[in-house]
Amino acid sequence: MGTTQAGGGATVRRLLLGSQLRKLREARGVSREEAGYSIRASESKISRMELGRVGFKERDVADLLTLYGVDAEQERANVLGLVRDANATSWWHEYGDVLPTWFQNYLGLEEAAAEIRSYEVQFVHGLLQTPDYARAVITAGCQGHGVGPEEIERRVEVRLKRQDLLTTEHPPQLLAVLDEAALRRPWGGPELMQAQLDRLLELSELPNVRLQVLPLGTAGLSAESGAFSVLGFTEAELADVVYLEQFTTALYVDKPAEVAEYRQAMDGLAADSLSPERTRELLHSVRQEL
Template sequence: MGDATVGRRRLGIDLRRLREQQEMTNAQVARESGLSEATLSRIENGKRVVKPSELRVLMDLYKVTDAQQRERFAAMSRHTAEENWWDDYDDVLPSGLGSYVGLEAEADRLRSYHPSVIHALLATEDYARAVTRATLPASGVSQQHIDRLVELKVQRRQVLERRKPLRLWAILDEAALRRPAGGPEMMRAQFRHLVEMADRPNITVQVMPLSRGPHVGLVGPFTLIEFENPDDLDHVYVESPAGNLFLQKKPLVAEFRERFSLMSASALAPEDLEAFVSGIAKDLTE
């Protein structure tokens, strides 16, 4: 566990289990601890750091008397207060993205589908800049803001370069490849980069052709975030302009796993990627 985001979520899960073992509701804990129900919910969902004094109160309520167990929880709490490299981008991070980047940084594997754009970890800097600029409101956004967001996207790629690199399996809709960003030459460079990245042993890229018609991915973009440690619950990250969702309940995660499997079976085989994007590149006009 090398990241505070995952640590917060793991500690939250453990505290929820302890509360449930005592058959206590959030309302009961709130009355006896002095914490609000909203605060307890945020702690259990890994969205808030639990302070040492709060943790001691909760452990007392949940009858955690073993000294080693109490110290383990205290150590987890201290770790969750540590800063991460992406905290430097708090001034530009959209709501929910900081949590996502933290999970991405600790994940063993991502399985992702996007109907509109190329996955950020597979994007060139020029493509990322063009997409970032286009998707932000025209008014009130400075060039510095855009530059910082692009810098963040570039920094995120380090998960693909670490000693044990992230395994990434991306399904891209044909529409995402045909939508020009920054002009024909930029797109050709993006296609070359995509093929080069897909040649890595830890990266799989498939294309969902428009000719396949409607499919189970039409619900929108989503990412399965999967961990090697069984104590870290797998997540589904669902993107939305109105706010991003993190799903942890096993039936929901299983549903999206099934969606991804169905899409993978319907999409082009990974070895067809180069020929497919070469065909699109030939259709580009200056």
């Protein structure tokens, strides 16, 4: 059994620090533009800080606290103490050369989450992939982009390291709804897919993993927008986040009304999907057909 990753902890502290700064700013009636001016930064930089999407400089946070009227020494010390933890280096930092910033943000959220609810259409979820399946998918995605074998292997390493969080001391609850088409898409041939199906069967037995397949022939109207993930956190101050990966970037949705729609869509998908028990039966059946 693994240990809790430091990266997720740093992400939580960054999110908490950003949330705290936003509340202090709003309580003082200061605009983002005014806050940005006080630390020689843009309004969008303040927005990214408050969303926990960038690192923090202690000097900037100290200046913002002064602007927001936080003068009590202990209160300032408590907030500034979060800065160091929020800027802690995460394990994926050493893979910065092969990971876009928008995906590094996701890795932090994934490790910090207490609950991950995901719908996948094209592929098996990254947390559930075998090394060979991950390599086949990543290689196909890199074709025509001048990506060499070494970089592909480093990307595979990242995907496999992500999977450690499923067996940490306090793992997240994972609900993975998988379109049946993904099971029947022949990445790398029958043997590779048999091994991937075996892996899904193995992981589906974990107490914190609920795997359901949306069978072919099901309309799946709950998710006409395609794949998405909803990440939930233990900390009451942290709102759920919806992650939508696109071709060259990702969207992070955190407005409560929009997040509620995605949660409702996920509930609908889970209801339309096979139960975990029937999902395992289907996995065995697909494996025998290969």
